[in-house]
Amino acid sequence: MSELDDFRAEVAAWLEANRPPEPDFLLPETFMEVGTDRQFEYLRDWQRKVYEAGYLGMAWPKAYGGGGQPQVMQDIVNAEMARLKVPFVPNTIGLNWAGPLILAIGTEAEKQKYIPGILSAEDIWCQGFSEPDNGSDLAAATTRAVRDGDDWILNGSKIWTSLGTYAKYMILLARTNPDAENRYAGLSYFLAPMDVPGVDVQPIRKLTGEYGFTQTFFTDARIPGDCLMGREGEGWQIAMQTLTFERSVAGGQAGGLSMNAVGVQDVLELARRVKRDGRPAIEDPIIRDELVKFLIEEQGDRLCGARARHPALISERPGAIAMSGKLRGTEHKRRLLQFAITLQGANGARWVGDERAERGGLWQRSYFNAFSATIGGGTSQVQANIVGERVLGLPKD
Amino acid sequence: MTAVKLKATMTFSEEQSMLLDTATEFFRSKSPTSVVRDLMLSEDGYDDAVWREMVDLGWSGLAIPEACGGSDLGLAAAVTIAEPMGRWLSATPWLSTQLFVQGVLAADDALRSACLPAVAEGAIGTVALCEVDGDWDLEAAGLTLRETGSQAALSGTKTFVLNADAADFLLISGNLEGAPALAVLDRESLPAGALHRETLIDDTRRSFELILDGVQVPDDRLIRGERALTALSRIRNAALLLISAESAGGIAGALEVIVEYLNTRTAFGRKIGSYQGLKHPTVDILIGLERTRSHVYHAASLIEAGESEEAIDVALRMAKAQASEAFAFAGDRAIQFHGGFGFTWECDAQLYLKRALWAQYAFGDAIHHRRHLAEALL
Numbered sequence: 001m002s003e004l005d006d007f008r009a010e011v012a013a014w015l016e017a018n019r020p021p022e023p024d025f026l027l028p029e030t031f032m033e034v035g036t037d038r039q040f041e042y043l044r045d046w047q048r049k050v051y052e053a054g055y056l057g058m059a060w061p062k063a064y065g066g067g068g069q070p071q072v073m074q075d076i077v078n079a080e081m082a083r084l085k086v087p088f089v090p091n092t093i094g095l096n097w098a099g100p101l102i103l104a105i106g107t108e109a110e111k112q113k114y115i116p117g118i119l120s121a122e123d124i125w126c127q128g129f130s131e132p133d134n135g136s137d138l139a140a141a142t143t144r145a146v147r148d149g150d151d152w153i154l155n156g157s158k159i160w161t162s163l164g165t166y167a168k169y170m171i172l173l174a175r176t177n178p179d180a181e182n183r184y185a186g187l188s189y190f191l192a193p194m195d196v197p198g199v200d201v202q203p204i205r206k207l208t209g210e211y212g213f214t215q216t217f218f219t220d221a222r223i224p225g226d227c228l229m230g231r232e233g234e235g236w237q238i239a240m241q242t243l244t245f246e247r248s249v250a251g252g253q254a255g256g257l258s259m260n261a262v263g264v265q266d267v268l269e270l271a272r273r274v275k276r277d278g279r280p281a282i283e284d285p286i287i288r289d290e291l292v293k294f295l296i297e298e299q300g301d302r303l304c305g306a307r308a309r310h311p312a313l314i315s316e317r318p319g320a321i322a323m324s325g326k327l328r329g330t331e332h333k334r335r336l337l338q339f340a341i342t343l344q345g346a347n348g349a350r351w352v353g354d355e356r357a358e359r360g361g362l363w364q365r366s367y368f369n370a371f372s373a374t375i376g377g378g379t380s381q382v383q384a385n386i387v388g389e390r391v392l393g394l395p396k397d
Numbered sequence: 398m399t400a401v402k403l404k405a406t407m408t409f410s411e412e413q414s415m416l417l418d419t420a421t422e423f424f425r426s427k428s429p430t431s432v433v434r435d436l437m438l439s440e441d442g443y444d445d446a447v448w449r450e451m452v453d454l455g456w457s458g459l460a461i462p463e464a465c466g467g468s469d470l471g472l473a474a475a476v477t478i479a480e481p482m483g484r485w486l487s488a489t490p491w492l493s494t495q496l497f498v499q500g501v502l503a504a505d506d507a508l509r510s511a512c513l514p515a516v517a518e519g520a521i522g523t524v525a526l527c528e529v530d531g532d533w534d535l536e537a538a539g540l541t542l543r544e545t546g547s548q549a550a551l552s553g554t555k556t557f558v559l560n561a562d563a564a565d566f567l568l569i570s571g572n573l574e575g576a577p578a579l580a581v582l583d584r585e586s587l588p589a590g591a592l593h594r595e596t597l598i599d600d601t602r603r604s605f606e607l608i609l610d611g612v613q614v615p616d617d618r619l620i621r622g623e624r625a626l627t628a629l630s631r632i633r634n635a636a637l638l639l640i641s642a643e644s645a646g647g648i649a650g651a652l653e654v655i656v657e658y659l660n661t662r663t664a665f666g667r668k669i670g671s672y673q674g675l676k677h678p679t680v681d682i683l684i685g686l687e688r689t690r691s692h693v694y695h696a697a698s699l700i701e702a703g704e705s706e707e708a709i710d711v712a713l714r715m716a717k718a719q720a721s722e723a724f725a726f727a728g729d730r731a732i733q734f735h736g737g738f739g740f741t742w743e744c745d746a747q748l749y750l751k752r753a754l755w756a757q758y759a760f761g762d763a764i765h766h767r768r769h770l771a772e773a774l775l
């Protein structure tokens with residue numbers, strides 16, 4: 001116990017001492033909003049520094065650049081990074097989705113080739129699941145991969161590709177057999193290089209005016225045969241396994257922080273500062289009631305995490321907490337940020353760049369960016385279907 | 398900055414886990430809704446044979462020290478009984494007895510020895526705290542206790558006294574020279590005509606108004622001074638914890654009824670559970686259940702760990718606020734999702750909604766506790 005406390009203190013001291021200086025440009029709020037080279041370089045340097053200090057991939061095997069230490073130590077680092085509000089580490093798709101997937105089911109060669117670069121931020125990863133016409137209904141994906149000798153030839157398009165501009169690799173779901181007995185069996189999974197001819201990446205502007213995701217076009221793009229992960233036709237299962245890491249239903253992530261941590265305490269601080277009817281908003285009884293509701297909810301979700309570690313306290317529906325985590329957490333945050341704007345009264349209408357905007361318009365931008373988590377990775381509506389059907393056993397739509 | 402630092406403590410022992418399993422099986426078999434409905438119509442409101450079994454299992458004396466014949470497992474263990482009890486809507490004098498025990502635990506040795514061994518053997522206890530104005534402030538009792546010689550005379554009326562007709566002991570709050578005090582009354586010292594049954598929204602409960610004008614208690618039956626304040630705070634803590642735990646069970650019960658119907662009833666050629674208008678709110682009920690259980694077992698863990706009064710108070714109020722709203726929502730949706738059948742006496746949905754409303758208004762509703770939380774946290 002006290003050893004871990006010592007470790008926590010050591011981590012906190014290191015983070016305080018090594019936190020990068022405030023940049024003179026606006027930092028993105030999540031790995032999904034990395035839109036300029038300056039932002040990217042700043043965050044990549046930070047990840048490298050955190051990794052070199054031994055605070056990333058602590059529980060991953062030493063053989064591939066990990067720390068070979070207990071998960072609880074990485075958990076402490078993650079919590080301290082959030083608490084001290086240091087910048088996030090940008091290679092989230094590699095660290096927390098592709099990486100654990102490769103460690104779980106990859107070949108020895110795949111582990112050796114990909115894991116070290118994921119940790120050091122040398123190799124940025126992106127995810128090519130969604131398509132212009134197929135998002136929530138992922139199994140309808142039409143991007144084609146056709147065998148040609150030892151290689152695969154890709155044609156089609158992926159969209160909303162976060163970090164698409166900077167990625168060296170993509171986890172790609174593509175159709176290898178349009179005539180398979182069912183649509184799931186026709187899909188395969190690739191660890192695809194982005195730096196081959198025929199891959200074209202076009203930035204897409206977001207509602208905040210920023211960049212960060214792309215549309216990725218494949219035109220006769222040739223990738224080597226060993227990019228296929230698992231066997232041909234196993235793409236759907238592997239994609240579903242990826243989503244268990246992405247939605248934190250399964251553990252094994254490298255860790256770190258993938259977005260700015262905003263919590264109720266930050267909104268309380270705002271409520272003390274902004275005024276309503278000439279008095280701090282935090283003195284308004286109705287606002288106080290709303291703030292306490294958010295506190296109860298935030299604490300409830302935190303306690304769900306603690307309860308999930310006791311099998312006897314989740315025995316009736318073992319998956320309920322993990323599988324509802326994304327839905328609970330992202331919707332809570334979206335509503336909290338919406339409320340943070342409401343607190344500001346007339347000034348709630350200001351936007352980034354306005355000199356009178358609260359904290360430079362951070363709240364407005366954060367609220368908009370909160371949709372990235374209620375839409376990306378499976379929308380809240382689709383998450384509610386999944387929880388209803390898989391946890392409660394309700395009939396499909 | 399917030400005064401109370403919120404922690405994420407969660408402990409659950411092997412022993413608690415076994416108790417939870419045993420109690421779950423017990424109430425599942427003893428309290429199907431057919432039995433609940435029979436008891437609703439009965440005079441006593443509970444089955445004495447089931448109550449005796451609970452006593453024999455040691456559940457009555459869970460929180461009573463070994464020296465007084467109990468098993469000294471504390472309130473955290475009591476949660477594992479309360480939750481399944483709420484799930485199967487079982488009504489016994491267990492809850493009122495636990496609140497009585499918590500109050501008497503603050504008394505001196507003599508009074509503890511006079512009551513608790515009997516309770517461990519099956520005597521029934523209850524607490525009389527509320528008054529006609531329905532105020533939830535337990536320290537503001539208007540009933541007066543006046544000392545005359547070695548006796549105290551009571552004057553006033555109490556309301557919402559659970560199982561008063563069955564109780565062997567009643568713990569009554571009042572004020573003695575302007576300060577909170579409590580008196581333990583035996584059933585025999587209640588004058589004829591003192592008890593009036595109240596008609597509650599939840600037919601599974603037996604609740605009484607108690608007119609106590611002129612009742613006398615011996616001095617050694619009084620709890621006063623610091624001990625009285627401790628007694629009231631212990632009762633309140635236990636009530637918030639156990640009613641929230643019962644509510645967590647109640648949400649799970651309502652959810653089960655809803656899921657069952659959503660998987661059987663069809664409309665427009667489809668199972669109604671396939672409609673997202675029903676499916677998604679049902680997921681919200683599940684989320685309410687998960688958050689409630691987490692708050693409840695956390696509060697129990699803090700009590701077990703002997704955390705500060707402030708920290709325990711915050712955790713309990715959060716649990717009660719969360720439980721109240723989530724249970725009321727589950728009960729409300731349970732009616733709606735059964736359509737016309739949901740509107741009937743026969744449909745079990747009503748049982749949960751009514752229990753939820755009783756639970757919400759016992760010992761403070763969500764708004765009340767959030768106001769106190771705002772004082773502690775903002």
Ligand SMILES: Cc1cc2nc3c(=O)[nH]c(=O)nc-3n(C[C@H](O)[C@H](O)[C@H](O)COP(=O)(O)OP(=O)(O)OC[C@H]3O[C@@H](n4cnc5c(N)ncnc54)[C@H](O)[C@@H]3O)c2cc1C
Nearest residue numbers: 127128129130135136160161162372375376377378379381
């Ligand atoms: C910021 C951001 C970053 C992203 N990054 C990536 C990335 O890196 N890689 C990647 O592959 N994808 C990424 N996505 C895409 C994301 O996964 C999809 O947008 C998402 O799965 C929804 O698909 P869609 O956009 O096609 O919406 P649609 O599927 O067209 O949905 C439209 C609306 O219909 C609702 N809906 C759809 N189906 C149902 C249903 N069965 N029941 C009820 N409602 C339904 C949805 O909830 C939504 O409200 C990102 C998205 C965002 C916003």
